[in-house]
Amino acid sequence: MIKAIINKEWYKTRLAFFVTLAVSLLFSAYAALRINRLIALKGVDHLWLIVLLKDNTFADMIQMLPLLTGLVLGVAQMAPEMSHKRLKLTMHLPVPQTKLLMLMLAVGVAEALVVFAGQAAVIGIYDLTVMPAPMVASIMLTTLPWFVAGFAAYLFACAICLEASWRRRVGLGLLAAAMLAMFYSQPALEAYNSFLPILLIATASLAILSAGSMIRFKEGLSE
Amino acid sequence: MHTDTEPIISVRNLTQRYGKGRVIYSDLSFDVPKGRILGLLGKNGTGKTTTINILMGYLRPQSGECRIFGEPITEMQPATRARIALLIEGHVQYSFMTISQIEKFYSAFYPKWNRDAYYGLMEKMHVSPGQKISTMSCGQRSQVALGLILAQNADLLVLDDFSLGLDPGYRRLFVEYMRDYVKAEGKTVFMTSHIIQDLERLIDDCIILDYGRILTQQPVAELMKGYPQGTTLEDVFIELTGKY
Numbered sequence: 001m002i003k004a005i006i007n008k009e010w011y012k013t014r015l016a017f018f019v020t021l022a023v024s025l026l027f028s029a030y031a032a033l034r035i036n037r038l039i040a041l042k043g044v045d046h047l048w049l050i051v052l053l054k055d056n057t058f059a060d061m062i063q064m065l066p067l068l069t070g071l072v073l074g075v076a077q078m079a080p081e082m083s084h085k086r087l088k089l090t091m092h093l094p095v096p097q098t099k100l101l102m103l104m105l106a107v108g109v110a111e112a113l114v115v116f117a118g119q120a121a122v123i124g125i126y127d128l129t130v131m132p133a134p135m136v137a138s139i140m141l142t143t144l145p146w147f148v149a150g151f152a153a154y155l156f157a158c159a160i161c162l163e164a165s166w167r168r169r170v171g172l173g174l175l176a177a178a179m180l181a182m183f184y185s186q187p188a189l190e191a192y193n194s195f196l197p198i199l200l201i202a203t204a205s206l207a208i209l210s211a212g213s214m215i216r217f218k219e220g221l222s223e
Numbered sequence: 224m225h226t227d228t229e230p231i232i233s234v235r236n237l238t239q240r241y242g243k244g245r246v247i248y249s250d251l252s253f254d255v256p257k258g259r260i261l262g263l264l265g266k267n268g269t270g271k272t273t274t275i276n277i278l279m280g281y282l283r284p285q286s287g288e289c290r291i292f293g294e295p296i297t298e299m300q301p302a303t304r305a306r307i308a309l310l311i312e313g314h315v316q317y318s319f320m321t322i323s324q325i326e327k328f329y330s331a332f333y334p335k336w337n338r339d340a341y342y343g344l345m346e347k348m349h350v351s352p353g354q355k356i357s358t359m360s361c362g363q364r365s366q367v368a369l370g371l372i373l374a375q376n377a378d379l380l381v382l383d384d385f386s387l388g389l390d391p392g393y394r395r396l397f398v399e400y401m402r403d404y405v406k407a408e409g410k411t412v413f414m415t416s417h418i419i420q421d422l423e424r425l426i427d428d429c430i431i432l433d434y435g436r437i438l439t440q441q442p443v444a445e446l447m448k449g450y451p452q453g454t455t456l457e458d459v460f461i462e463l464t465g466k467y
Contacts, residue, residue, distance in 0.1 A: 001331050001332060003331065004327070004328050004329075004331035004332065007324070007327075007328060008317065008320070008328055011317075011319050011320055011324060012319055080317075080318075080319055084311075084313060084315040085311070085315070086311075086315055086316075086317065088279070088281055088309075088311055088315075089309070089311060089315065089316065089317065091280075091281070092279065092304055092307070092309050093301075093304070093332055094301040094302060094304045094305035094332050094333075095301055095332070096301055217281070218280060218281060219282070219283045220276060220277075220281055220282030220283055
């Protein structure tokens with residue numbers, strides 16, 4: 001049963017997964033290319049100075065990519081469920097409905113994780129060839145909130161798609177905008193380090209929003 | 224615990240409105256005993272799909288109680304859902320899957336799954352296992368949905384307006400397949416339709432709904448006794464509900 005559900009989610013999202021993966025890797029490679037160009041023009045010392053003195057991670061051009069990846073994956077996964085109220089078929093499956101929803105979300109989170117890991121790997125591995133490890137660690141810690149924002153965006157997209165009431169959709173959209181803005185408000189290196197565990201817990205708890213949307217669908221509040 | 228003598232579906236004093244407005248029906252009560260086929264008939268907008276939504280737990284009724292296999296529908300367990308085959312209005316299925324993917328998907332959930340019943344029907348359509356459902360015609364999609372229902376081998380079949388979007392040929396095919404299957408296997412069926420002519424040879428009992436009220440509720444044979452020979456169920460329906 002679990003394998004069948006994973007397959008179903010994969011059929012819906014595989015195109016979105018491969019597109020977001022390809023785009024993320026391309027942009028990450030381009031970010032690495034920019035660093036390479038700077039080193040060629042001004043030397044590696046100059047690069048380190050910019051990172052340390054100007055808090056520049058050279059990854060700023062990819063900071064919105066995880067968020068967009070999350071949105072695309074969430075819509076690709078949940079929009080087909082709401083089209084023609086196909087969610088009724090899913091809810092009719094002989095599986096406890098909370099377990100079913102959590103499995104569906106787990107598939108999306110796993111796909112987002114692969115995309116983000118690929119993106120982080122390109123940046124991290126390249127940076128290690130031109131910067132000392134502590135500096136790379138600092139850059140990776142700085143980019144971490146963007147990836148958490150990607151998971152949050154995914155969970156918000158799922159909840160908004162599953163929500164059948166337009167009024168609630170707008171409410172969830174506003175909540176999403178407010179929460180996601182928090183991930184991008186501090187540009188300094190490692191500015192989120194102390195706050196990150198709270199953001200992680202808040203992001204994980206967003207799965208409840210999808211469960212709420214599903215319950216309201218089940219009770220006919222969408223009819 | 225549900226016993227064989229108890230009705231498969233039991234509905235008591237069901238009342239439902241559109242939001243806080245128009246009454247769809249009030250005090251609707253009926254039973255569907257084991258092995259019977261009940262048709263809920265009515266024009267568009269009389270509450271047929273609403274009733275299915277209530278029975279399947281997708282809509283909370285304003286008042287009344289519904290039980291399926293003795294279980295209140297609000298607390299339906301996964302094992303009970305496994306005994307019910309559901310056809311959603313418009314033959315909606317997972318159209319992003321192919322013929323073979325969808326069969327493999329559903330087979331994982333139903334212990335009595337009959338793969339041959341599904342592929343037997345697919346062979347008649349001359350479609351390849353790799354064909355995506357979204358690329359099929361409405362008639363072909365209806366056959367996929369029918370094939371999945373037959374393969375599930377459920378005790379109760381709930382079919383919401385199976386005739387929607389189908390041309391007469393596919394409607395006839397659907398009815399004939401369904402009739403042979405439910406009679407041979409002793410299945411219980413609850414179905415809705417707004418095209419009455421298809422149902423005459425299929426249903427045992429009928430409930431005819433009008434806007435805001437129940438016009439009649441009885442076995443088809445009994446209903447037809449009150450009319451001259453040669454009268455069809457469609458004629459009776461039109462007489463009761465008025466012309467479209």
